[in-house]
Amino acid sequence: MAFLLQEGRRQVERNAEAEVVAVSALLETRLSGAIQRIQAALEHLAVGLPADACSHATAANFRGSVVRELGFHARQFPEVDSFRILDAQGVLLYASKGRAEGVDFSDRSYFKAFAHGAGNGLFFSEVQTDRLTNRPVLNVAVPVRDEAGGLRALIVAQLDLAYLSSWFESVGVGVNGAVSLRRTEDGGVVLRRPFVSAAANKPVLHNALQEQIEAGVRSGTIRLWAAVDGVERIYGFRRLGDYPFYVTAGRASVDYLADWRHTAWLAAVAGLLLFLALSLVLIRVLRAGGREAATAGRLRESEARYRMLADNSHDVIWTIDIPTRCYTYVSPSVGEMTGYTPEEVVGQPFDARLTPDSATRLAREIDLGLRRIASGDRAGSVLVSEFEQICKDGTQISTEVVSSYLLDADGVARTILGITRNISERKAAERALKESNRQLHARIEEIGRLQVALQELAVRDSLTGLYNRRYLDETLDREVSRARREGNPLSLVMLDIDYFKRVNDTYGHQVGDEVLRTLAATLSADIRAEDVACRYGGEEFLILLPNMPLDVAMLRAEAWRAAVERLSIAHGNFQLTFTISLGVSAYPDHGKTPDDLTRCADQALYQAKHEGRNRVSIHCD
Numbered sequence: 001m002a003f004l005l006q007e008g009r010r011q012v013e014r015n016a017e018a019e020v021v022a023v024s025a026l027l028e029t030r031l032s033g034a035i036q037r038i039q040a041a042l043e044h045l046a047v048g049l050p051a052d053a054c055s056h057a058t059a060a061n062f063r064g065s066v067v068r069e070l071g072f073h074a075r076q077f078p079e080v081d082s083f084r085i086l087d088a089q090g091v092l093l094y095a096s097k098g099r100a101e102g103v104d105f106s107d108r109s110y111f112k113a114f115a116h117g118a119g120n121g122l123f124f125s126e127v128q129t130d131r132l133t134n135r136p137v138l139n140v141a142v143p144v145r146d147e148a149g150g151l152r153a154l155i156v157a158q159l160d161l162a163y164l165s166s167w168f169e170s171v172g173v174g175v176n177g178a179v180s181l182r183r184t185e186d187g188g189v190v191l192r193r194p195f196v197s198a199a200a201n202k203p204v205l206h207n208a209l210q211e212q213i214e215a216g217v218r219s220g221t222i223r224l225w226a227a228v229d230g231v232e233r234i235y236g237f238r239r240l241g242d243y244p245f246y247v248t249a250g251r252a253s254v255d256y257l258a259d260w261r262h263t264a265w266l267a268a269v270a271g272l273l274l275f276l277a278l279s280l281v282l283i284r285v286l287r288a289g290g291r292e293a294a295t296a297g298r299l300r301e302s303e304a305r306y307r308m309l310a311d312n313s314h315d316v317i318w319t320i321d322i323p324t325r326c327y328t329y330v331s332p333s334v335g336e337m338t339g340y341t342p343e344e345v346v347g348q349p350f351d352a353r354l355t356p357d358s359a360t361r362l363a364r365e366i367d368l369g370l371r372r373i374a375s376g377d378r379a380g381s382v383l384v385s386e387f388e389q390i391c392k393d394g395t396q397i398s399t400e401v402v403s404s405y406l407l408d409a410d411g412v413a414r415t416i417l418g419i420t421r422n423i424s425e426r427k428a429a430e431r432a433l434k435e436s437n438r439q440l441h442a443r444i445e446e447i448g449r450l451q452v453a454l455q456e457l458a459v460r461d462s463l464t465g466l467y468n469r470r471y472l473d474e475t476l477d478r479e480v481s482r483a484r485r486e487g488n489p490l491s492l493v494m495l496d497i498d499y500f501k502r503v504n505d506t507y508g509h510q511v512g513d514e515v516l517r518t519l520a521a522t523l524s525a526d527i528r529a530e531d532v533a534c535r536y537g538g539e540e541f542l543i544l545l546p547n548m549p550l551d552v553a554m555l556r557a558e559a560w561r562a563a564v565e566r567l568s569i570a571h572g573n574f575q576l577t578f579t580i581s582l583g584v585s586a587y588p589d590h591g592k593t594p595d596d597l598t599r600c601a602d603q604a605l606y607q608a609k610h611e612g613r614n615r616v617s618i619h620c621d
């Protein structure tokens with residue numbers, strides 16, 4: 001029995017472990033997908049921000065278009081409270097919502113980091129209460145630098161922690177479970193459910209999970225007593241891609257062991273029943289014998305022990321006489337459970353306080369048990385069943401009944417001995433758990449669908465639908481290695497719209513966007529399945545042509561140039577036309593690394609612009 005219980009416990013623990021691994025993986029995918037997309041939006045904004053727009057003196061000329069663009073991005077990200085642009089002194093220039101230009105943010109960590117030269121990468125602040133909205137946020141910032149590397153502006157996305165916590169609410173980790181988002185650097189809390197005041201940003205010390213993260217472990221499981229609330233949990237943890245965060249999902253042992261404990265309780269009850277049954281048999285035997293005083297002493301002692309057990313139990317212990325099917329004994333706790341006194345129950349038929357459905361089931365079970373015993377099947381003599389009972393005040397309770405048939409010397413069942421436990425609370429908890437499991441599964445399915453969509457979004461430019469620069473960088477690395485390995489050629493075409501600023505200035509930013517979309521569609525319509533067309537920056541595009549030598553790439557580039565020259569976009573009474581300049585480079589002719597090839601294509605593009613635009617060039621050092 002002990003072995004079976006231990007094995008059951010191990011299985012329950014393994015299940016809990018699988019659950020926390022799944023939940024942490026779900027959260028990781030969702031969070032790192034969101035951060036990736038936000039990073040792409042910030043980089044896009046940084047590339048497209050004109051230098052003049054970064055100064056307070058001329059900001060008014062750009063307010064309309066910049067705020068519109070910030071608003072556009074804010075609408076794509078419900079998890080971002082607002083996008084903002086600060087000038088080189090840390091003063092707010094533009095925001096996707098609210099009008100608070102002029103507010104000073106120069107004391108904020110993300111500004112100080114870049115003002116003192118923290119490179120060009122992404123910076124994550126600590127958890128902060130926003131100065132304008134009073135909401136808890138985590139600021140994500142990228143700098144815009146001038147040619148000399150000086151800070152020109154700062155673009156900031158405010159991650160709305162209240163919104164993100166709704167993702168944490170939606171995962172099922174049980175009543176005492178916990179999920180958190182933490183910094184890899186020191187385990188500082190960004191977000192936690194359940195919420196613990198004063199936990200935000202607080203580093204964790206001497207924590208085995210944090211030690212694993214610091215040792216470079218990217219994901220795993222671990223059992224811990226949480227310092228913050230003293231609860232023992234099994235945690236699944238996972239790094240958020242290359243970002244400086246990790247998520248944890250913990251199931252409390254008190255939750256996932258509840259069912260196992262119930263089984264252990266049943267085992268204990270079965271033991272108690274056996275003991276009571278033996279006591280009853282002993283009492284009967286001794287009574288029937290009508291023996292001398294010594295025997296009477298043992299009888300009293302045994303009966304007293306039996307009474308004491310029954311009288312002090314929270315569960316109701318009872319006996320039913322099988323021939324009459326009436327109660328012959330009921331322990332005092334029946335009052336606490338049903339409101340009836342033992343005197344009101346003893347002598348009553350066994351089904352008097354059951355719902356009709358339960359009464360029918362119990363009668364059927366008794367008949368079946370008796371038939372089994374009559375046929376010599378002793379295994380059927382202990383039964384566990386659930387019945388609905390009606391209390392004295394008319395309320396209904398769910399009960400679990402463990403019963404045993406007591407046989408006389410001839411093997412005939414004369415008495416049923418049983419223990420009834422009120423399991424109404426447990427049933428309600430089970431119903432709630434079932435419902436929350438149903439919801440969890442529905443959400444897991446939804447997240448699965450979202451995950452696929454997110455993965456696609458993470459590599460796509462939202463305006464044109466072409467691949468983004470991040471995707472191109474990864475693919476270019478791979479394709480150059482492959483070209484080197486297999487000895488195949490590879491070409492790059494970098495192209496840029498001529499005088500695009502004029503299009504924006506004359507027709508407005510929206511028409512400019514339409515031009516970008518039309519150009520993307522024209523390129524996409526005329527590339528091979530293995531080619532990778534990407535939006536490289538504002539109005540700059542790059543097309544990677546695996547297995548294509550320089551001369552063929554020149555022909556392709558010329559074909560795109562001619563196709564764009566023929567395009568005409570209707571705008572009111574006008575027909576808008578535009579041209580592109582293109583620079584081509586090829587492996588191995590112009591370089592053997594991704595950087596060399598990109599630089600060469602860029603120089604060729606510059607040359608095409610210099611030579612009069614609307615043409616294709618190659619650059620030779």
Ligand SMILES: Nc1nc2c(ncn2[C@@H]2O[C@H](COP(=O)(O)OP(=O)(O)OP(=O)(O)O)[C@@H](O)[C@H]2O)c(=O)[nH]1
Binds near residue numbers: 512537
């Ligand atoms: N509408 C729109 N404009 C953008 C976007 N990204 C960048 N731009 C604009 O692209 C223009 C680029 O201008 P410049 O770099 O001066 O180049 P140009 O006017 O095309 O001139 P040349 O390249 O020298 O022929 C700027 O006006 C940017 O605002 C975008 O997503 N949408």
